[in-house]
Amino acid sequence: MKHTLHFFLITIFLLSGINSFAENKSNNNISCPIIQVSFNSTICNGGTTNITLSSDIAGTSYAWSCTSSNLTGIITNGDNTNINQALNLVDANNNGYITYSVIGFANGCFSGSQDITITVNPIPGTPIGLPNNEICSGEITNLTISSFSNIAGTMLEWTVTDSQNVTGFTLNGSGLSPLNISDELANTSNFQGFVKYSVTSKLGNCFGNTTDYIVFVNPLPISSLADGAIYEDNNSNIIPYILNTGLDNTNYSFDWFLFNTTTNTYELIAGANASTYEAIVVGNYQVIVTNLNTNCYTQDEAEVVLLLNSNNFEKNADLKIFPNPVTDILNIENEFQINSIKVYNQLGQMIFGKEINNNTTQLDLSVINSGIYNVLIETEKGTVNHKIVKK
Secondary structure, three states: OHHHHHHHHHHHHHHHOOOOHHHHHHHOOOOOOOEEEEOOOEEEOOOEOOEEEEEOOOOOEEEEEEEEEOEEOOOOEEOOOEEOOEOEEOOOOOOEEEEEEEEEEEOOEEOOOEEEEEEEEOOOOEEOOOOOEEEEOOOEOOEEEOEEOOOOOOEEEEEEEEEEOEEOOOOEEEEEOOEEEOOEOEEOOOOOEEEEEEEEEEEOOEEEEEEEEEEEEEOOOOOOOOOEEEEEOOOOOEEOEEEEOOOOOOOEEEEEEEEEOOOOEEEEOOOOOOOEEEEOOOEEEEEEEEEOOOOOEEEEEEEEEEEOOHHHOOOOOOOEEEOOOEOOEEEEEEEEEEEEEEEEOOOOEEEEEEEEEEEEEEEEOOOOOOEEEEEEEEEOOEEEEEEEEEO
16 A cells, blocks of 8 residues: 555656655755666567666655557556566567656655656568578579568678588678678589578567578589590501590580680580590590589590601601610600600500600609500600500
């Protein structure tokens, strides 16, 4: 009854506009309470006010009333020491406001009225869920993410929470909704990898839900093309060189090209659609390999040269290659500078290459298998081919 009586007394004073009562009591050396308030000026939709009232005089009684906009379920007055109201927005996309007017009573004296205004912010919409994205290694994620509903000022904060076999992602970031995440992702294996982005909406200090976005990253086909040579055997027959991607014809498609030195472009070789190609023309070859399951593709290139029988070359007494047959170290000496040396097997595959830029050099052939090899020597005066035997 005491608190109720105080409330009615305060209400009478407030309605009557008699605000000088406290001043008169103060002039007669009666201490009037001074109200102290603890509260957060901004809360989120559905949050609690958590207002704590206190005074410099023990036993102070309190009374309060309030006005509000865009809020529902409000208790308009009370006499509690703590004001703990759950505030819910009527329109969840716009702010709500409430102002409490609080007065204290002690020693037969009223405090001055104190106003407390709290802003209630909306909870931002949930990031919109997208289908799991699938890209090829080296491509951009290009994730465009919004929120629903998309309230003006909504921020989206994201972090990478999991990944496998992928590099190139940024660990975290933020931006206004809608947000675009444009990471160039590279798969570091032969298996499908992924990156999981966890995106949370935020409006002021209010957080919405979190949505996960998984980007799968498929590896590119790995081709094993190698430079090689078309060569002439002892009967002056031209032996073609087999360009081999090392891949199968079931899971991949192949398009072969030959470089046109006149137009400086690679031109499609009609009908060349297998994992291998029999090169009978010298030049630079290119193959585009596409994985039929993922549509990821890669391109590879190789150079094919011509090796004529050494009998067709003009004899050069100044060029010395010894010993032949060779067990390990092959010595090469020439009057003119040797630019480079390439060693080919009988299939036309280049198995060894070295830049020289000197008149003499030594090749360590101890690691190659026994057999017959063609040594292509490019000098400043031209190119010479010699056949050697590796013991």
